[in-house]
Structures are given as structure tokens and as C-alpha cells.
Amino acid sequence: MITIAGGGLAGLASAYELARRGASVRVFDPGDCPGSNSVARFAGGMLAPWCEGESAEDDVVTLGALAADWWAQVTPVCRRGTLVVTSPRDTPDLTRFARRTSAHRPVTGAEISELEPTLSGRFQHGLFFEGEAHLDPRRALRDLAQSLQDMGVELLYDTPTPALVDLDCTGMAADLPDLRPVRGEMAILHCPEIEINRTLRLLHPRMPLYLVPRGDSHYMIGGTMIESSSTRPPSLRSLTELLSAAFTLHPAFAEASVVEIGAGLRPAFPDNLPRIITHNGRLHLNGFYRHGFLLAPAMAARLADQIFPGDKR
Numbered sequence: 001m002i003t004i005a006g007g008g009l010a011g012l013a014s015a016y017e018l019a020r021r022g023a024s025v026r027v028f029d030p031g032d033c034p035g036s037n038s039v040a041r042f043a044g045g046m047l048a049p050w051c052e053g054e055s056a057e058d059d060v061v062t063l064g065a066l067a068a069d070w071w072a073q074v075t076p077v078c079r080r081g082t083l084v085v086t087s088p089r090d091t092p093d094l095t096r097f098a099r100r101t102s103a104h105r106p107v108t109g110a111e112i113s114e115l116e117p118t119l120s121g122r123f124q125h126g127l128f129f130e131g132e133a134h135l136d137p138r139r140a141l142r143d144l145a146q147s148l149q150d151m152g153v154e155l156l157y158d159t160p161t162p163a164l165v166d167l168d169c170t171g172m173a174a175d176l177p178d179l180r181p182v183r184g185e186m187a188i189l190h191c192p193e194i195e196i197n198r199t200l201r202l203l204h205p206r207m208p209l210y211l212v213p214r215g216d217s218h219y220m221i222g223g224t225m226i227e228s229s230s231t232r233p234p235s236l237r238s239l240t241e242l243l244s245a246a247f248t249l250h251p252a253f254a255e256a257s258v259v260e261i262g263a264g265l266r267p268a269f270p271d272n273l274p275r276i277i278t279h280n281g282r283l284h285l286n287g288f289y290r291h292g293f294l295l296a297p298a299m300a301a302r303l304a305d306q307i308f309p310g311d312k313r
Helices: 009-020 058-064 067-071 088-100 109-115 137-150 236-249 251-255 292-307
Strands: 002-005 025-029 082-085 105-108 125-129 154-157 180-190 199-202 209-215 218-222 257-268 275-279 282-286
Touching: 002 009, 009 025, 009 137, 009 282, 009 292, 058 292, 067 292, 082 088, 082 109, 088 125, 105 109, 109 125, 137 154, 180 236, 199 236, 209 236, 218 236, 236 251, 275 292, 282 292
Parallel strands: 002 025, 025 154, 082 199
Antiparallel strands: 082 125, 105 125, 180 218, 180 257, 199 209, 209 218, 275 282
């Protein structure tokens, strides 16, 4: 029996890979349901390795390229790519983004209108990352938990974690050296006046924005990365900049209903890459920074390979 502390994204993904290799697995989590105690519930759910290459290490691109196929085994994945746009005055930012990334093609205003008719006439230049995808994080966590239960994994929610476990996936609750919190803030908008079908990234000088469709005219917006340990709700400044950037994408967002706002602390090491490490006699998988859904599949597989060397499934 392999025991895991933490039933969030890292813990559930690890349990899945371990169970695939035939292990009996038990997961402990203080929350009352999948993801309720995890920062992953505030994630964008973007499976966008090539866009992330703009500021991330090559490993993020390489390992993240596997994510969409992995997640498609357990939850719906929308494979409509990522469209990156900017206003005319910020065209140099688009040129810089293109130079630092790969697996994209430039698109004209006419092509942007074909991809997203709602944006017709609003942007003259962009980049289209056709191979990228997105998912609904909260549904993905629920679906992954259900898959684990179908595989015989014990998920013990609202349950104290024993003092001794085999694997710690508790994020910022873990006692790890060099682990720091990076605060992320988000909002979910309801805007029936427009229809957007794929992830959009707006290169904005103050607040680079990403917008992810959630279905039924709901959209998640985010983009903040704040070096802070504060757990308070999103600040007025952050929300103002996020909503202003959304308005830049389309004026109809001025009439959108703000359905939810949220903030969470993402665990990160100094290099912003996740690690599998042993500390104080306990194995840890931690430090996913802003790449949780993108890198959890590959890192969970690495962990399972480490525990069961030679058994790669």
C-alpha cells in the first residue's frame, strides 16, 4: 500500500500513475471533495506548452507536450489551440513573443476573424498555436478522482493525514526548503453577448491576460503572478487590471457578470520547475508554480517510474 498526503492535482495524478502500475494506493486530504483544498481550483487549465516557452525552461515545453493526451484519458479536453493577440501599439511585444516561442503561425486580422468571429476587426496581427488545448480544472479534478475510485484507489477526504506517509503532495503546506508561494488571482465572468471558443492571450503592457472558455458563456480570466504569501481575496488593483484587459479584448465584457473571484498560492522553487525530492525521510512531489495541469502528468509518471523502475506503462 502506497499512502499519499494531499488529494489535489499532484496527489491525484501521482495516485493515477501508481495505480496504473498495479500499486494499491490510499490518498488523504483535509478537504471535503476533490480539489476543495487545492490551489488547482483557481487554475486556468491551459495545456499550452509552446506559449509557456516564452518565459519557462525547455523542460516545460517538452514535458508539457504530453499533457493533452494524458488528460484526455480522464476528462474532456478542448483542442482548439491558443490565439495570441495584441493592440497595434504593442506589436513589438508580439514580435518578441513569437521569437521566444515555437509551434505557432502568424495570423492576419482576417484569419483572426475566421478563428474567432467575435473578435472581427479588433486585432490586425496575432499568433496561432494550433496544437494547444485547455480543460476545465474543477471538472478535471472530479473526473480524475472518479477514475481513481474506479481503479480501486482509496480517496479519504476530510480525514487527518497519518504522521507517516510514502508521498507528500501538500503544496505550500509541505515543510520544504526553498519552496515559496506565488500568488495567482482570477475571475470568472458570464458574458452571453459574445462567443469565444479557444484560449486567448492578450499581450498587455500592464497585465498580460489569458482568457479560457468554461462553457455556457462563462470565461475565466487571469494573469497575475505576485510574490506574496497573502491569502486574502484578489486586490482591487489586480481585478481592475484584469477586467480592463478583458475590456480591451472586447467591449462587451463591460456588461459581463462577475460570477466568482479567487486567489491562491502556487508553490514554486527558485527555478520555477517541479521537483521530486526526499526531505526528512519523506518523498515529495511539489513546486508546480503556474504549470500544474501542464506538468502534473509527466512528473507523476516520473515519480511512478522512480518507485517502480522498469515498469513504464
